[in-house]
Amino acid sequence: GAGVSQTPSNKVTEKGKYVELRCDPISGHTALYWYRQSLGQGPEFLIYFQGTGAADDSGLPNDRFFAVRPEGSVSTLKIQRTERGDSAVYLCASSFALNEQYFGPGTRLTVT
């Protein structure tokens, strides 16, 4: 079946603007994760959903970042008042229960 999909693939925004990044997990996967990857580094955990609720949001850098998963499937990562330091690739992953995680292609966010 289809893998994890993310939209948009690229997003360029101006400093101070609001952005939304979307993740569509693999059908039937109960767990959904967001990670962020800066250039030359491995991905870093942001937030984990089990069903509709955020089970662990300890990786979100500050309160400008927020994520939702209202129906237990698609998730949206929201960033308010974007800063240049938010520029990175945002990766979404999903898994069945707490098993192997599968990643989407990522959204490359550039804040100018």
Place this chain on the structure above:
Amino acid sequence: GIQVEQSPPDLILQEGANSTLRCNFSDSVNNLQWFHQNPWGQLINLFYIPSGTKQNGRLSATTVATERYSLLYISSSQTTDSGVYFCAVDQVGNDYKLSFGAGTTVTVRA
């Protein structure tokens, strides 16, 4: 949090050569995954291997959980094997949060 160290950081191979990548981790883990990140940035699952040995074509992996390390073997390397290889683990008690190493950048030359 758990520390994940990968070595070597960079590896240059001639096509057809064999290589071994290493991943050391600082605490007990539930899950260990190896990924290949291709030039377009996609993370491709190679192995889900919290313990034991697995093989998939020219690739194989071994995890010795009691000694806190994992090895990824690439045999008869091809130019398409180029990219960054990541090891990621989740720590016992945080069995959903993958912690990644810094990766090994592999370049295979024709």
